[in-house]
Amino acid sequence: xxxxxxxxxxxxxxxxxxxxxxYPNGVIGLQDVSLSIAPGEMVAVVGLSGAGKSTLVRTxxxxxxxxxxxxxxxxxxxxxxxxxxxxxxxxxVGMIFQSFNLAKRTTVLNNVLMGRxxxxxxxxxxxxWWKKDDVELAMQSLERVEIVNKAYTSxxxxxxxxxxxxxxxxxxxxxxxxxxxxxxxxxxxPPTSHVVMRDLQRxxxxxxxxxxxxxxxxxxxxxxxxxxxxxxxxxxVFDGPGAKADEKVFESIYxxxxxxxxxxxxPVVVP
Amino acid sequence: xxxxxxxxxxxPVQSVQVRPDKPRNGxxxxxxxxxxxxxxxxxxxxxxxxxxxLFRNANNASRTLIQLVQPDYSFIPQTMPALMQTVQMAIIxxxxxxxxxxxxxxxxxxxxxxxxxxLAVVRFIMNVVRSVPDxxxxxxxxxxxxxxxxxxxxxxxxxxxxxxxxLISEALDGIDRGGQEAARAAGATWLKANRxxxxxxxxxxxxxxxxxxLELNIRASAVIGLVGAGGLGMLIDKVRTFYxxxxxxxxxxxILVLVVLLELLSxxxxxxxxx
Numbered sequence: 001x002x003x004x005x006x007x008x009x010x011x012x013x014x015x016x017x018x019x020x021x022x023y024p025n026g027v028i029g030l031q032d033v034s035l036s037i038a039p040g041e042m043v044a045v046v047g048l049s050g051a052g053k054s055t056l057v058r059t060x061x062x063x064x065x066x067x068x069x070x071x072x073x074x075x076x077x078x079x080x081x082x083x084x085x086x087x088x089x090x091x092x093v094g095m096i097f098q099s100f101n102l103a104k105r106t107t108v109l110n111n112v113l114m115g116r117x118x119x120x121x122x123x124x125x126x127x128x129w130w131k132k133d134d135v136e137l138a139m140q141s142l143e144r145v146e147i148v149n150k151a152y153t154s155x156x157x158x159x160x161x162x163x164x165x166x167x168x169x170x171x172x173x174x175x176x177x178x179x180x181x182x183x184x185x186x187x188x189x190p191p192t193s194h195v196v197m198r199d200l201q202r203x204x205x206x207x208x209x210x211x212x213x214x215x216x217x218x219x220x221x222x223x224x225x226x227x228x229x230x231x232x233x234x235x236x237v238f239d240g241p242g243a244k245a246d247e248k249v250f251e252s253i254y255x256x257x258x259x260x261x262x263x264x265x266x267p268v269v270v271p
Numbered sequence: 272x273x274x275x276x277x278x279x280x281x282x283p284v285q286s287v288q289v290r291p292d293k294p295r296n297g298x299x300x301x302x303x304x305x306x307x308x309x310x311x312x313x314x315x316x317x318x319x320x321x322x323x324x325l326f327r328n329a330n331n332a333s334r335t336l337i338q339l340v341q342p343d344y345s346f347i348p349q350t351m352p353a354l355m356q357t358v359q360m361a362i363i364x365x366x367x368x369x370x371x372x373x374x375x376x377x378x379x380x381x382x383x384x385x386x387x388x389x390l391a392v393v394r395f396i397m398n399v400v401r402s403v404p405d406x407x408x409x410x411x412x413x414x415x416x417x418x419x420x421x422x423x424x425x426x427x428x429x430x431x432x433x434x435x436x437x438l439i440s441e442a443l444d445g446i447d448r449g450g451q452e453a454a455r456a457a458g459a460t461w462l463k464a465n466r467x468x469x470x471x472x473x474x475x476x477x478x479x480x481x482x483x484x485l486e487l488n489i490r491a492s493a494v495i496g497l498v499g500a501g502g503l504g505m506l507i508d509k510v511r512t513f514y515x516x517x518x519x520x521x522x523x524x525x526i527l528v529l530v531v532l533l534e535l536l537s538x539x540x541x542x543x544x545x546x
Contacts, residue, residue, distance in 0.1 A: 061456055091458030101449030106471035111450070114467050118458030125463040167453070174457055 011039040011210040012074035012092065012177035014060060019069035021055050021234075029055035029064065031234040037227075039177075040208040042201065044215050044225025044242065047253055052234040053214040057180045060212065061093040062086050074177055091118035094171025094209075096181040096200075100163040104156040108147070108166050111155050112138040115173035134173075141172035145199055161192035168199055179203065181213040185220065190264050193217075197224045217264035218250060338516035346521045350506060354525060357502035360420050361488035364427030369481045371428075372435035379436050380443035382451075383465045401433030409495035423492055423500035430491060431484045438480045439473060446472045479541045486530070486537050493526045 014037040021029035030052050037043055045053050058064040059071055062078055071078040076089040094115070102111045116134040117125060124130065142148040145165040150158060155166065164184060171179050181200060185193035197213075201224055204211045215221040221228055222242040230238030230245070230253035238249050250258050325332075377383045378393045408429050412422035450468030459467070496504015503522055510518040 063452075063456060087458040087460065089458075090456055093456075095453065095456040097449065097453065099449055101453040103450030103468040103471050104447070105474065106467075110467070110471070114450070114454045114459065114464075115457050117454055117460075117463045117467060120463070122460070122462055125459075125466050128466075170453065170457070 010177065011041075011208045013037060013039045013072070014178065014210060014212070015070075015072045017070045017072070019059065019071060020067045021052075021059060021064060022067050028234050030059070030066075033069075033234075033236055035229065035236065035239065037210060037212065039210055040204070041227060042204040042211040042213070042225060043227045043229060044213050044221035045229045045231060046215055046218060046221045047231035048255075049216075051231040051253075053231055054182055055234070056229075056231065057095075057182050057212055057214055060178065060180055061090050061095060063095075087118060091174060092177045094174050094176035094179040096164070096167050096171060096179065096184045098183040098186045100160070100167050100187070102155040102163055102166060102170075104154070106155065107152050108142070108155055108158070109135070109138055109151040111166055112141055112169045112173050115141075115170045118174075137175070138169070138173045141169040142166070144172055144203075145169045159192075160188050161195060164188060164192075164196050165199065168196070168203070172203070176209060178210045178212070181211070183214050183216060185264075186216060193220065193264060200224070217262065218245075218258070219263040219265060335516055339520045341517055342520040342524050343517035344521065346518045347525070350503070350522055350525060353496075353503050353506040354529070356420055357489065357492045357496070357504075358529070360423045360427060360492045360502055361485060364424045364431060364488050364492070365481065365485045367424075368428045368431035368484065369435055369477075372432050372439060373477065375432070375436045376439035376443060377465055377469070379440035382443045382446070382448055383461070383469055385461055397433060397436045400429055401437060403429070403433075405430040405491050405495055406498060409500040410498045413499040418499035418501070418505070420501035423495055423502060426495050426500055427488050427491060431488065434484055434487070435480060439477055442473045442476045442480075443469060475544045479544050482537045482540055486533050489529055489533055490526075 014035070016033045016035040019030055019033040023029055033056070045056055047053050055064055059066050059078065060073060062081060066078060069079070073089060074092060076085065076092075078089075081089055103114075110128075113130050113134060116130070116137065120130065120134065139148060139151065142151055145168050147162060147165050147169065150162065150166075155163065158166065164187075179200070184196055184200070188196060197220060200211055200213060203209055213225065215225075222245060225242050228238065228240065228242045228245050229236060230249065232253055232255065237252050238245060247258065250262075254262065375393065375397070378389060379397055381390065384390045384393075405426055408426035409422060412425045416422050416425070446469070448469075450472070451464045454464035454468045455461070492501075493503045493507070496502040496506070497508050499505060499508075503526060507519060507522050510516075510522065
């Protein structure tokens with residue numbers, strides 16, 4: 001496996017300072033969230049659906065605007081970033097989605113190249129006339145997730161796991177300083193979920209990219225997150241190493257005791 | 272010890288859930304039916320259908336009909352220039368309209384145009400463009416630029432533009448926007464995200480609708496010729512004025528063949544495109 005050339009950037013720090021988010025329909029997304037994520041950290045965010053996990057990661061790249069407070073990503077401030085500056089910030093932050101979010105009717109390579117759109121002129125974009133270096137970077141990103149043989153296949157022909165790896169390659173082609181993942185395994189079966197999580201883990205440790213990942217399943221979160229953040233009703237109710245998150249902590253996050261539905265893999269019974 | 276089985280009536284499920292009352296839609300439907308029936312009857316009164324006239328003119332009609340079922344094939348060579356003009360008008364009209372319609376469709380779709388004001392303006396203009404029938408466009412342009420193919424092409428252009436923008440912008444509204452969201456999350460502008468992630472998704476339906484309007488145009492260019500906008504329609508108008516029904520049926524037959532051929536081609540290509 002080769003590392004992307006032309007100097008991968010180092011991970012960026014993310015700081016939440018008293019962040020509140022309320023949606024136009026009155027629903028509260030986040031309440032008084034203050035967090036500090038170090039460059040190169042891998043953080044798992046857990047909580048019930050509706051607890052604000054998605055809102056939390058989507059504020060980091062401005063897909064959800066914050067109502068008050070401040071988020072700093074590297075040297076960018078979210079509260080004031082608009083237009084060109086917001087796009088610049090987004091170019092440094094890769095995002096992976098639950099439903100992969102690929103353009104299905106075009107090739108895998110074209111999808112990965114979308115990670116280079118910020119650096120591509122409008123004229124070149126309209127003609128689909130990609131720069132050679134960008135194509136090379138896209139190919140290297142596909143190599144990193146071991147799916148380069150599908151470069152000219154239509155995205156719709158791939159399995160779910162393959163599509164998610166293409167989505168990871170798309171973020172890698174941005175040469176990002178942060179990767180956000182919004183329930184990246186929710187549409188995948190357990191073995192494929194582990195493949196995708198291991199890819200993210202490797203990217204974090206080998207490239208030093210800061211990774212924030214939302215997870216529904218607690219075992220995945222504990223296994224892959226160095227640090228675990230628990231959300232409940234838009235508030236941070238736990239913040240600490242995954243190892244310290246015991247039964248009691250989970251009850252405070254979920255408001256009830258754990259059931260088999262909260263873990264991805266059934267516990268293996270050792271005779 | 273088990274008791275012998277006894278036939279038991281199924282007991283209602285013990286539950287605190289309340290079943291909703293079935294919504295009573297009967298009166299609403301009844302009113303709708305009465306209103307629709309009323310409108311239909313009123314419309315029939317307005318046209319003052321005179322069935323008797325059909326029989327009074329039967330003699331005349333049968334003579335015309337007999338001529339119509341005997342097309343004069345020797346007339347075909349003389350129709351060739353008009354036939355070619357019809358096809359050319361249809362092709363040029365399609366080419367220009369689909370080129371202009373593509374960017375306009377992106378401006379007319381909620382999914383691809385975030386600017387609410389621009390969206391409303393484009394949609395309003397397109398609604399106006401679409402509400403004018405092709406024959407009316409042709410009459411207007413014949414008055415403005417004179418009889419001939421140019422007025423026909425202009426009429427076809429506006430007629431197609433209305434249809435294409437409507438169909439393609441609705442296709443854009445209906446597709447999965449995941450790719451667009453991802454591209455924007457990677458720092459792309461709306462223009463770049465729409466080009467890279469939305470255009471490939473609608474490309475097959477864009478091509479398929481383009482063939483569909485070409486098909487419409489052959490028909491339309493035959494009709495708009497009646498008001499002087501060139502092509503077979505103008506020829507129809509000429510032979511009809513001189514009661515040359517043998518010739519008239521030849522031209523009608525030609526249009527029929529042309530349309531059927533194009534429809535075969537169109538359904539073949541569309542099938543290939545959409546699978």
